[in-house]
Ligand SMILES: NC(=O)C1=CN([C@@H]2O[C@H](COP(=O)(O)OP(=O)(O)OC[C@H]3O[C@@H](n4cnc5c(N)ncnc54)[C@H](O)[C@@H]3O)[C@@H](O)[C@H]2O)C=CC1
């Protein structure tokens with residue numbers, strides 16, 4: 001079993017580590033780093049994995065290094081690692097948005113296996129979506145381990161080009177927040193209608209869950225499921241017409257393009 005170092009014990013890496021251990025990966029083959037002790041110690045206590053505040057020690061231990069830190073830190077941490085050891089046989093998996101393989105390779109100063117992945121926060125409950133793209137230097141074994149790591153927290157989608165990482169960021173990486181925003185708006189209006197805060201949340205969350213489950217379980221097109229709720233001249237049609245007349249599709253297109261543009265802009269800033 002390969003040794004894996006997770007650099008950063010934040011939201012994404014914690015979710016991935018938890019999923020990985022829960023799917024049977026040996027805890028003794030996993031180490032996590034973080035400058036402050038709380039998060040890494042919590043993970044170590046809960047899961048039995050190793051922990052340290054030293055990225056170099058962790059990278060020395062590992063065959064695979066998962067970079068789960070903010071995009072602007074990726075190059076800096078890669079430089080520190082390559083200055084401290086021979087990285088020829090190591091595989092770097094970056095979880096960061098807006099940090100290209102070219103930037104990581106430049107920081108590593110050597111042809112090296114680099115795999116980018118774009119998960120999302122439902123990975124915390126095993127319902128994530130992760131896009132993956134491997135550099136030409138990654139071998140099949142390294143691709144397989146990236147697949148094993150990310151499929152521990154949800155479904156995976158291997159992409160044909162690195163550019164698609166930016167696209168999948170807009171489609172699924174950032175997207176849980178789109179649904180949360182919509183649910184928040186509904187929750188607020190439910191309260192205006194007089195429901196208590198807790199009832200409002202319950203009504204909205206159960207409706208979202210039911211709708212998502214229907215989409216998952218049904219062979220019908222999503223548009224058909226929508227039409228099945230929409231009685232001619234009824235209440236749903238009145239609500240949907242308001243959304244459509246208010247430019248919902250155009251707004252969604254614009255928002256997803258904003259995420260895409262921002263990913264590209266970040267890649268420039270971090271290069
Ligand atoms: N949160 C999300 O929904 C998603 C985030 N991402 C990407 O994942 C990466 C991490 O994001 P989050 O987990 O949300 O951030 P986070 O802020 O929760 O976690 C980052 C962790 O790295 C630690 N850290 C800072 N400097 C460090 C260093 N030099 N060495 C080791 N650890 C260090 C921080 O203390 C923090 O615990 C980002 O690059 C982001 O673009 C990707 C997909 C989804």
Ligand SMILES: O=C(O)[C@@H]1CCC=N1
Pocket residue numbers: 097169173174
């Ligand atoms: O907002 C961000 O930049 C990261 C990437 C996708 C989700 N969170």
